[in-house]
Amino acid sequence: MKEHPTELRRDLKTRQLTMIAMGCAIGTGLFLGSGLAISLAGPSVLVSYAIGAFIVLLLMGCLAEMTVAHPTSGSFGTIAEKYIGPYAGFLVRYSYWVANVLAIGVEVSAIAIYMKYWFPDVPGYIWIFVFAAALIYINATTVNTFATFEYWFSVIKISAILMFMILGAYLVFGSSSPEIGPQNFTNDGGFMPFGFSGLWIAVFISLFSFLGTELIAVTAGEAKDPDVAVPKALKATVFRLSTFYVITIALMLMIVPWQQAGGVDESPFVKVMEMLSIPGAAGIMNFIVLTAALSAMNSQLYASTRMMYSLSKATYAPRMFSRLNAKGVPLFALAVSTLGIFLAAVISSQSSVSYPFMMGISMFGAIFTWFMIFISHLYFRKAWERDGGRKLPVRMMGYPYLTALGALLLFALVITTWFTDFQIVLKFGIPWLIFLTIAYVFWKRNHPPQADQTNRSQSL
Template identity: 70%
Template sequence: MEINNSGKGLKRELTTSKLSMIAMGMAIGTGLFLGSGLAIGTAGPGVLLSYTIGAFIVLLLMGCLAEMTVAHPTSGSFGTIADRYLHPMAGFLVRYSYWIAQVLAIGVEISAIAVYMKYWFPGVPGVIWIILFTAVLIYVNATSVNAFAAFEYWFSMIKVSAIVGFILLGAYILFGTSGHEHVGANNLVDHGGFLPFGFKGMWIAVFISLFSFLGTELVAVTAGEAKDPDVAVPKALKATVFRLSAFYVLTLAIMLMIVPWQSAGIEESPFVKVMEILNIPGASGVMNFIVLTAALSSMNGQLYASSRTMFSLSGEKFAPALFGKLNKKGVPTAALTVSTMGIIVAAVVNALLPGSSYAFMMGISMFGSLFTWLIIFVSHLYFRRKWEKTGGRKLPVRMIGFPYLTIVGGLLLLSLMVTAWFTDFKIMLQFGIPWLLLLSIAYVIMKKMQSKRDCIEKQTEGEIIS
């Protein structure tokens, strides 16, 4: 079964290990290092259940996505698949929504970077760091896909190594020493119990936890530049989900046993707080550097994802042809440039709402990603049936429990999106619903204009022939 290859011209240079580290780099960012403080403050120790449920949803999502991506390894990914198996309008909506999500997520990361840099330079305006780090990452992305992958690989290694080190250090403090008071498993049940805010707080924190997993779907976008998608994509997706789940649950459990949950917040990383409480010389500064690299790594991946999505839209004639042009090194530089607009938004929001810019940007950036995830679940329901009905090849990976687990994943995700309306993240739907309406109107207008152009071209050809 053929599908339009909206990634034509891109170079297939990404290996399985690079894909895995890119996905890890995207997901291990402010969602864990800074956003976890927000989740802990919402659910208390019950956040462990929140992240477990969030990981389960993502596991189902990756199962669906792996199967479809192996069948259609293009840079358009889930947008191209929605176009083919649902409706061209669905493909249009999901790609533009994912693009704006990544563009705004860049703003989330850059807002976090401004927070981290205050640790060392409290008197320097955040806009200075925004400009400096933006310039560096645009240069990395504009060089080549290999330069991007190398940067992401090593920055991801720093983050993974730091998390492993944090887990080992925490385990040693908890089980190998006895010199620290008020440290231990009792912190999980003291101060209001395991669920101090009840089921409601735990459920809302599931929604927040999903932000920590955003970015795992980037593997599907990179499939258009993967060397061997049949092998690389499913391996990378599976490894990413299981590693992330283990990292998140273990790190949060250790953190909560060392630091009482009431101490968590978003004015600084909970990881840094742990180091400060333990009085390890220089450790808090090192950890702040690590969470800084985490934010830079995620921002780097988001620049990649947004530029490739815009490139795909151009290939489908849903965006100006300029954004579909590649430089000599195979990079869509125009698409990359327009995808940096989220940084401008972040700079403005950071200036207007210095105390709440992170939570605000996080809320509005989540809609596009969660809408994309919902469409992935829906697309998979139609994909599997049509793939088998039309005699598609036997795929090396298949989502288990079809269609039941696909439906469960979609319903859980939809219910969490509805939950947002009754929380401080209401901004997500207040932004997202008008956004979808605006896109729908734009799609109808574009199709009408395209039909008129096609009619004029046919008339012109007919006149020439006659």
């Protein structure tokens, strides 16, 4: 009988790491969420996405340095545990796990919206289960199978974005129509129709669009050469995402008035194609944004599975979640990470606002994880230099000031949500942290310090 492996395999290459992160980040955040951001900020959404890209750039600088030092599947959860303490590692791992589980629900809710374009009378939950079953099967095979699917998913949507940019540039700079051009940035209420408050809260939406870039750190536990692959993939991902997001949204706003591009009833990309009356283009674009949602959902299912595996290896979750099948996949961790799919199906069958709701509750875990990455970096750099750690191939610039700035901006954004329609972020997040704190107290009582330390060291 073939023995099952006990550790994840290091099979992922740099190009696969980059495409996995791109696949996770270029999902409904750009193709559907951008419509919500536009409705909140108007043309100033461009500044919102630029600010979001700046925060992510700081985050990736911190994460690249720490991941090269500790290339494990637990990634930032493992690092928080080692440099801040077990309680921090517990909170980060579970918060990131639930963020991805709920983000899977966001993507699959968007899939139900996209499918209504072709099948308006079919209930959304039908499509949720059909596509979920296919992606669960992909994730249940080898990591290389997952990476291959993700690679080609990403190639399709990146190619589509590039074609949209070329078509958009042709229309903007080659058209003499008075309805197309930079004047749309200032028409209908000016560049900031909702003032700074609209611009600021749209930054929060933009961060959901960038959610997934940190996945490269999670995949480091299965990367062939983390010292080279991780920093290279992180830099490429941030640069490409920033360019894609800002340019595509700028072109979109120059082609159609921002009021028509806003909303979440349909992808703003599909709306643009419908308004341009290009035969068949709207259907093709809807297929592409559907592929984007599937790609992001695929990556998030992978991320949540690996984080649950890490929790189990550190004894924070039942041991069965770290068991691998003959192909090296933690099937039990995969199974429990599909909860967001069922939640999305229930909400989709009961409500038409499942996308904003699911996005709101998933964002707390993501923003909290990012915040803790910045805090972990403050502890990490100090301890690394004090203990004489090896010279790392990548270092965060501007330490500790830029690290602290990133943490401050994230904290301010989360507090701001209380005064907006996204109160659900804190209404879900604060009870979630309280629940995790209680769970940690019970876990600690049932784990003797000596055994606890031994198991944690094995996971680091």
